[in-house]
C-alpha cells in the first residue's frame with residue numbers, strides 16, 4: 001500500500017498511453033502500466049518506477065486477473081485512464097469487412113466497459129476515484145473509411161456520460177479526452193507519408209498533427225482537484241480541426 005495516488009493507464013506501453021503514464025509518474029503518482037503487450041509494459045513500468053500488468057481489455061478474464069493483481073498490490077485505484085484502443089483497418093460503410101468492425105467494438109467499446117466495471121465497482125465501494133476515457137474527434141467528425149473506429153469512439157463518449165451520471169452520487173467523476181490526430185505508432189504510416197501528412201494538416205487550423213505531450217497534460221488536469229466540478233464532458237484537443 002502506498003500513500004501516492006494509484007493510477008491505472010491501459011494501453012500504456014506505447015504512444016499516448018505511455019506519455020500519460022509518464023506524466024502521472026512525473027507528478028509523483030504510482031502508475032500501473034496495463035497493456036496487452038506484457039514485455040513492453042514491463043519496460044515502461046521499469047523506466048517509470050511503476051508496475052506492469054499484462055491485460056487484454058477485450059478478454060474479461062484477463063481484465064479480472066489484472067484488476068485483482070492491481071488491488072492486491074495497492075488496495076485501491078484513484079485514477080483510471082481507459083486509453084487502450086485500436087484502429088481495425090479501413091473501409092467504407094458498405095464495403096467494410098464486418099470482422100474489422102467487430103474487433104474495434106470488442107476492444108474499444110467492450111474493453112473500455114469491462115475495465116470500467118472491474119475498477120469502477122471498487123471505486124464506487126470506496127466512494128472515491130476518477131475515470132478518463134480516451135475517445136477521438138472522429139466520434140463527432142467523419143473521415144471516409146474510418147467509420148468502424150469512429151462508431152466505437154462515439155460509443156465511448158456515450159459510456160463516459162452514463163458513467164458520469166451514475167457515479168456522481170458516489171463522488172466519482174468521469175470524463176473523456178477527444179484528440180485529433182496525434183503522432184504515435186498508430187498513425188506512423190500517415191505521419192511518415194509527406195503527402196498524407198500535409199493533407200491531414202490542411203484540415204487543422206493550428207497547422208500540425210499533435211505530439212503526445214500536447215495531450216497528456218489534459219489527463220493530469222482532469223484527474224486533479226482543479227477539475228473537481230468537471231464530469232461527463234469530452235475535452236477536444238485537436239488544433240481546431242472540429243471548427244472546420
Ligand SMILES: NC(=O)c1ccc[n+]([C@@H]2O[C@H](COP(=O)([O-])OP(=O)(O)OC[C@H]3O[C@@H](n4cnc5c(N)ncnc54)[C@H](O)[C@@H]3O)[C@@H](O)[C@H]2O)c1
Pocket residue numbers: 010011012013014015016017034035036037055056057058083084085086087107111134135136137178179180181182183184185186187
Ligand atoms: N494516435 C492518434 O492519432 C489518436 C487520436 C485520437 C485518439 N487516439 C486514441 O488514443 C489511444 C492510444 O492510441 P495510440 O495512438 O497511443 O496507439 P498505439 O497503437 O501507439 O498504442 C496503443 C496501445 O494499446 C495497447 N493495446 C491494444 N490492444 C489492447 C488490448 N486489447 N488490451 C490492452 N492493451 C491493448 C497496445 O499494445 C499499445 O501499447 C487509443 O484509444 C486511440 O484510439 C489516438
